[in-house]
Amino acid sequence: MGEARVTRLAAADAAAVEAQLGRAPRGAVAVGWRCPCGRPGVVTTAPRLEDGTPFPTLYYLTCPRAVKLCSTLESEGAMAAFNARLAADRDFAQRYAAADAAYRADRAALAADLGLDDGPIRAVSAGGMPDRVKCLHALLAHSLAAGPGVNPVGDAVAAELGEWWTAPCAPLPEASEASDSEVTR
Numbered sequence: 001m002g003e004a005r006v007t008r009l010a011a012a013d014a015a016a017v018e019a020q021l022g023r024a025p026r027g028a029v030a031v032g033w034r035c036p037c038g039r040p041g042v043v044t045t046a047p048r049l050e051d052g053t054p055f056p057t058l059y060y061l062t063c064p065r066a067v068k069l070c071s072t073l074e075s076e077g078a079m080a081a082f083n084a085r086l087a088a089d090r091d092f093a094q095r096y097a098a099a100d101a102a103y104r105a106d107r108a109a110l111a112a113d114l115g116l117d118d119g120p121i122r123a124v125s126a127g128g129m130p131d132r133v134k135c136l137h138a139l140l141a142h143s144l145a146a147g148p149g150v151n152p153v154g155d156a157v158a159a160e161l162g163e164w165w166t167a168p169c170a171p172l173p174e175a176s177e178a179s180d181s182e183v184t185r
């Protein structure tokens, strides 16, 4: 397997995520999606945390505003509507199943890159994929990290939210001068 190279967040990004979550990010190896405000909005998380705990949620939504908007959609019953559509719309359901496969493939590739054993979570997905919608936060995070056209539910959530960062997000303390990530051992 060779030596594991672990890509960690740049210090400024780690500090921003800690401020967003109210705790230090666990297992975050890269910015999965950067908000136009400059902050990380999604972090890519290692399939195992530093203590070895398997961690299936590859893409984790950190932007507090996006988190809150997803929670509002959930409380308004959006998941029931998505689940009804999955049951009624075969094309939508097939694209959602493909999103699950893409998600798990991304995670397996990262596990291989990092030299981590992802065996215990290889069959575990996120957000309810492949046949249920259970967490809009996880599905939006997937869409933001993967780009449009991969996760139809996450894409629909993103469309519903619109450009939430233009509200705007609170300004950054300093202009982002750091690169997305730095490679360390």
Ligand SMILES: [Zn+2]
Binding pocket: 035, 036, 037, 038, 039, 041, 063, 165, 169
């Ligand atoms: Zn933002």
